[in-house]
Structure formats: C-alpha cells, structure tokens
C-alpha cells in the first residue's frame with residue numbers, strides 16, 4: 001500500500017570533467033544517493049545480502065529496519081565508505097563512494113568522543129579537519145552553533161567523562177552536523193539510551209534535520225522511531241535456507257510514510273494511518289523478515 005516501487009531514473013549526467021579519474025560517474029543520477037545491486041559475501045556461496053538497490057533524494061530521511069544480522073550495518077558502512085561491497089556500486093551526488101569522506105557524517109551507538117578533549121575541542125577537531133583554512137573565530141562560531149543546536153552550551157567546556165550517556169550522544173550528533181555533511185549516516189544512535197532521553201533526542205534530531213534539510217540514512221530496531229523520523233522505511237530480510245537452497249537477505253519493501261511531515265512524538269499515536277503503518281512493519285518483522 002505504501003511501497004515505493006519506482007526507483008526513478010533520469011538521463012541527467014554529471015559533468016565528466018569534475019570527476020577524478022579513479023571514480024565512476026553514475027549513468028543515472030536522478031537520486032542524490034544511488035545504491036545499485038549491492039551484495040556482500042563473507043562466504044561466496046552464502047552472501048549476507050544481494051541485489052540491494054535503492055535511491056534517496058536530497059533532504060530525505062530513510063530508516064532501515066530488519067532483524068539482527070541481515071546486514072544493515074554493513075550497508076551503512078559501505079555508504080560511509082568504511083567497508084566495501086562484494087559487488088554493486090554506491091553513488092552519492094553523482095560520484096562513486098570509494099572511501100571515507102568528510103562529505104558523510106557517521107554516528108554510531110558508541111559516541112566515539114576523544115576522552116581527553118572537551119566538548120568544544122572534540123567538535124573543533126572535526127570542524128578544523130573539514131575546513132583547515134578557517135581561522136579561530138570561524139571555528140569557534142561553528143562549534144558553538146552546533147553545540148547550542150543540541151542544547152549543550154552549558155556543558156561546552158566539559159570532558160566526556162563529566163557527561164551523561166545522552167549528553168555524549170548529543171555531542172556525537174552535534175559533531176556530525178558541524179561538518180555540514182552531504183549525508184548523515186546513523187547506526188542505532190539512541191540504542192544505548194533510556195526511553196525518556198531517547199525520546200527527547202529523537203525530537204531534537206527531528207527538529208535539526210527539518211531545519212537543516214539534512215539527508216539522513218539511519219538504522220533502527222525501533223518501529224516507532226522509524227515512523228516518527230523517516231520519510232521512507234526500508235524493510236530488509238535475513239538470508240535463509242529454503243527448500244530450493246540458500247537465499248541471501250535483501251530489501252523486501254520500501255514503505256513510504258504517509259503521516260504529515262510535521263508530526264511529533266506526542267501526537268504520533270493519534271494520527272490517521274499510524275496504527276496501519278505500525279502493524280504493517282511489525283507484521284513484516286514477525287512473519288516475513290526471516291521467512292521466504
């Protein structure tokens with residue numbers, strides 16, 4: 001009912017002159033992010049997933065949901081350029097993703113802050129890496145802007161050991177946003193947080209994403225989190241042994257979120273279509289994600 005079957009393709013081309021010689025140019029680059037027939041196999045005969053193709057538009061928020069081990073983190077790492085696929089290609093903004101880049105911000109469940117640096121210094125480190133020519137004042141203004149965005153101005157000169165788990169995760173988010181990446185990749189960023197903190201940070205993230213029109217790809221196990229945040233939800237199955245042999249995991253469905261984009265956590269349950277959408281995703285996880 002909500003499935004987006006149309007992976008739009010257009011003939012618009014990226015100027016070859018702007019492309020380094022070792023990078024391919026996507027022949028079809030209508031999507032800001034274009035994932036083409038991605039597969040990953042640690043054992044050749046039993047790929048974790050195969051034939052994963054999807055597109056994302058600029059400014060779109062996409063969540064991916066699937067059971068443990070189906071390959072979500074592997075896909076995110078390939079999008080980040082931190083891992084390579086066994087086959088297939090990823091193009092972002094018309095260029096092939098061939099390695100890590102400051103054009104992509106990544107936030108993992110563990111916040112990965114440098115413990116000997118303050119919040120300000122942690123974020124300044126990222127900002128200076130992104131814009132090495134910037135002066136002190138420019139860096140300071142950028143750091144303070146993004147720390148304020150996650151509500152941590154009062155803790156800007158504290159070290160990670162002086163912060164709660166939620167605060168540390170906010171710093172990770174501020175750091176990822178501060179380099180103004182073309183794309184943000186979030187791997188269960190709130191997985192380790194208590195429900196109350198998680199809810200607050202979900203609201204904050206949603207506000208910042210709407211304000212900055214950031215393109216986001218996020219892994220979550222939380223169906224409500226996906227419904228709150230995502231414009232589209234990708235449903236992924238696990239590889240499994242069937243009567244006709246091993247079948248790799250892959251994308252089973254792309255679900256468009258029909259709820260109004262300006263939704264909030266408090267009103268989510270009252271919106272028309274919420275329970276239908278939730279039941280659809282839960283049914284997938286219970287009965288289709290592992291069965292073929």
Ligand SMILES: Nc1ncnc2c1ncn2[C@@H]1O[C@H](COP(=O)(O)OP(=O)(O)OP(=O)(O)O)[C@@H](O)[C@H]1O
Pocket residue numbers: 042048066067068069070071072073074075
């Ligand atoms: N280096 C590796 N060598 C062999 N197998 C691996 C390696 N890395 C990951 N795998 C396997 O690949 C599969 C996919 O792993 P991945 O972490 O991408 O799954 P996931 O869907 O993100 O899981 P989770 O929800 O538990 O984080 C798993 O079965 C995992 O055991």
